[in-house]
Amino acid sequence: MPVKKLPVRAVLCKELSLQMSPSHRSLIGDQGPELVPFCWPFRTCSKSSFVLRPILEMQEFSKVYLDFNATTPLSTEVQKKIVDAMSVWGNPSSIHWAGRLIKTELREARRSLAMGLGVGPLELIFTSGASEASNTVIQGLWNLILQKELPEPWAGRREFITSTVEHPSVMKAMAAIEKRGAIVHRIPVARDGAFDLAALQQCLNDKTLLVSVMLANNETGHVMPIERIVELAHSCGALVHTDATQALGKLPLNLGQLKVDYASLSAHKFYAPKGTGVLFTKKGSPHQNLIFGGAQERSRRGGTENTLGQIALGEAMKKISEVSFQFERLAGLRDHLESRILQEIPEVTLTGSGVPRLPNTSSLVIRGVDGETMLMSLDLKGFAVSTGAACSSGSPEPSPVLLAMGLTREEAQNSLRVSLGWTTTAAEVDAFVETLKGVVHHLREIAKAETGTTGKAAKG
């Protein structure tokens, strides 16, 4: 295929010694380059040949998105699938032809998802998102305790264990059941991202019902030692839930092999739409509904299905096999990003980088620079990044996750999160670093000039 027919970005990537993946080649062959808004997956020849040459002429970008941990854009395939699926509008619970048509689509979506995650189709419960999935597990188990309906061998257990760096949907669900009488232990996570396994071991006992620890942290990207956590928990007879939201699409993820009992996932972190999530409940694990209603999801979650969302997620899952090469590619881009920032901007530190982590996330503390202002400045220049979790922005308090990891309030307020995605290019990363350099320099100059001039006027 002639290079000149490719969109500009493809040419750029080509220059950066990247080759197209076979799937992309077939996609271009089918639809022609004009239907590809951005170059979808490019494959590196190998990690060693992934050479990042400095860009001689800086590409002018109007908008660059580097906040993939907040959400992801819909992939071209997913967009197309949704448009197609819009003409299939029946109620999946109906017996007639209209119901059957859509039921088939949903079954296919579920199968695609189950295959991609290495679990059985009936072990998946579609929800409105990962928050609902996590709440279902935590509140459901607590309600079973209260109703004395926990089956053997879990009957009589009533303690919960979680970490100090969970997503609010886990953190606050735990706080809510704690208020109603549950015993909740919280395992600390160090500044470098290390989960305190010894503390977990101390907390685990024959009363522990559930250990809920996220697979990867949304703010710093550090990956938790879930396999070890599962081993320890299971050896005590406890159940394990993991919020795997940030892992989907970033780490090879096989829930079956992971041996967790429950997992929460969200479609919009994986190039599919918002409002759809999945709760994995291993066969035989206790379950109680959060939402009671019709017989949908085998009566485990009431409410007529979000058909478009489920179909879209099923479509997105077809790309799950590309995760391993994206892992390599993103890790290369991230390393490039971090090494440039650390070399070219003084007084920057990384958070959560002492343990294995997601290939796409950098959590930076840029000393003396207010994260909120930095974010606005970068936004005005077209770069979308974040200071922490999108869910907590607008709150005056610095990120509770970073504080829990031992950062000072000031450090947490000077934090910046950059999260790359499947469509991120080296040129975008370089353009971002150049812009960040300018913004940080500018903001530090102002801070320097302002020091000592505060408190000038009298208060009345």
Added chain:
Amino acid sequence: MMMSDSKLNSIPSAGQKTQGKGRVLVAMSGGVDSSVAASLLVDQGYEVIGATMQVWDYSICNIEEGNGSCCSSLDVDDARSVADHIGIPFYVLNCEHQFKEAVIDPFIADYLQGNTPLPCVNCNTFLKFDHLVRKMKELECDFLATGHYAQISQTTTGRYELTTSEDTWKDQTYFLFTMNPELLPKLLFPVGGMNKADVRQYAEERGLVVARKKDSTGICFVGKSGYDNFIESQVPASVLSELKGELRRFPTGEVMGRHEGIHHYTIGQSKGLGLDHHEKMFVIKIDAKSKVVWIGEEKYLFKPSVKVERPHFLQPFENGEVLNVKIRYQHRGSAARVFQEGAELRVEFLEPQRAITPGQAAVFYRDRALVGGGWIHL
């Protein structure tokens, strides 16, 4: 990801700085004045960035939102929708900490001292024209704009002056006397040259959702429940109980009864004194030390002079110069001689003034130009 989508490219973003009139940060409260200010700047060819300062956690008080009290969360929504409508980027700046320290705490302290505070001045001094000035620089803006009714003009010698607005009823220069004069070349008050009716008409014509929104009245964070209820919600009961004391007749000293706390009273007040008395009585004086609230006949409210502390000047004045002096926002101003007395000022009115209230500002004008001001104390 490079967004090639046309919808994405229509998202307002400053991008490269335009070569036009420069970039402006406009403080948008969600009210009609600042909304029109932002829209006018867009019309005039500036590159405009909107920002709302979130100053108070409204979830902790029983304020009724959206009725023109500035910066409540419904007002933030209004500001955001105006920004969308006129196509400018918009941000919410969290200023709760600064606001509490610079505005709320001094407000409460003032009330406990028996004064009647004027928090809007501190908000201007420490938030709008300090914190936002810094944001202006940080966001590489050339100007800062607000919806104040005030004007900036240049004298024949090229000096910048702050002058009263076209709409003399709405003029807000009273709240701006602490302004650093060096800032004036950086400030824009787009509605200062308009009448309120024209501002509303413009908002209607431009289709701004806030066109018919009620004007803000009173103090944004106090709400409908009143000052005393606000103070009581913020101050521990032990402190409140110490504010109780005697009601005495001025000047005889006769004890007329007891009161429930000096924070319920302001100079000149005649309602709510809890007295069954045949003549109309007024609060003449509040003694924060002894907690005595002095009440008496109206004639005792008139005073020929007042002391002013912590003065601030935007332009020089001659000692003893006759200036027009406003002693409260809705005061029309009275001629007075202003004398420097050490670090303070003495203001001698040509005619005695009624109910000069400690905690309020005395603000001086030469014709339409704001000369300076200070805080009234007795």
